[in-house]
Amino acid sequence: MQKRDREATRTRLLEAARLRFAREGYDATSVRDIARDSGVDATLIFRYFGSKKQLFDQATATAHSPDLLEGPxxxxxxxxxxxxxxxxxxxxxxxxxxxxxxxxxxxxxxxxxxxxxxxxxxxxxxxxxxxxxxxxxxxxxxxxxxxxxxxxxxxxxxxxxxxxxxxxxxxxxxxxxxxxxxxxxxxxxxxxxxxxxxxxx
Structure with missing residues (x-):
């Protein structure tokens, strides 16, 4: 149960970070903003991601984009x-x-x-x-x-x-x-x- 809760919190943080970074950019987005949007304490961001930079890297990764190289x-x-x-x-x-x-x-x-x-x-x-x-x-x-x-x-x-x-x-x-x-x-x-x-x- 705790593992599912951690994964759910981590997912919420990534979703909030994507929207904040997309709308406001890296420098204008604070860790507290993302934590507040997710409804959690800001310390969890450092626990799950280590730093704001690592959160940015993961939040802006395009892993869910279509595989452009597949096809003619x-x-x-x-x-x-x-x-x-x-x-x-x-x-x-x-x-x-x-x-x-x-x-x-x-x-x-x-x-x-x-x-x-x-x-x-x-x-x-x-x-x-x-x-x-x-x-x-x-x-x-x-x-x-x-x-x-x-x-x-x-x-x-x-x-x-x-x-x-x-x-x-x-x-x-x-x-x-x-x-x-x-x-x-x-x-x-x-x-x-x-x-x-x-x-x-």
């Missing part, structure tokens, strides 16, 4: 955009965790996490797909475009992009991705194949 290569960019536009990120205040982390970019640890997230999740996978010279530069340009989509949607809330779904962006995704990667890329994800694979498991 030509749909990779479409899958990436779908995680920004259509995926349910309610636990991160409705924003992709990367966009949420940008609010903490004044903090050195957060900057390192953002760099790692962008490079490991986006740039390397796109660079490996790119054909021709300047593959890394073109991969970074495409990554910047996708991060910009997330920022304009949730931080700036530009009207057209904030209302758009992945299907609305599909032709533009295909055009930009094809041009930058130098190979034919799809703007959509084949949902029928994904559903068929799920039925077989």
């Amino acid at each position: 290569q030509e749909e990779l960019v479409a899958r990436m955009v779908a995680t920004i536009v259509d995926h349910d990120w309610t636990e991160y205040g409705g924003e992709h965790p990367l966009v949420a982390m940008l609010r903490s970019s004044a903090h050195e640890d957060a900057r390192q996490r953002i760099r790692q997230e962008v490079c490991d999740t986006y740039v390397i996978a796109l660079r490996d797909l790119a054909k021709g010279q300047d593959a890394e530069l073109r991969a970074e340009l495409l990554s910047a475009w996708m991060v910009g989509i997330g920022i304009l949607r949730s931080v700036v809330a530009t009207p057209a992009l904030a209302e758009a779904r992945a299907a609305d962006l599909a032709p533009h995704i295909a055009s930009v991705a094809t041009d930058l990667l130098g190979r034919p890329m799809s703007g959509t994800v084949d949902q029928s194949r994904s559903e068929g694979e799920s039925d077989q498991t």
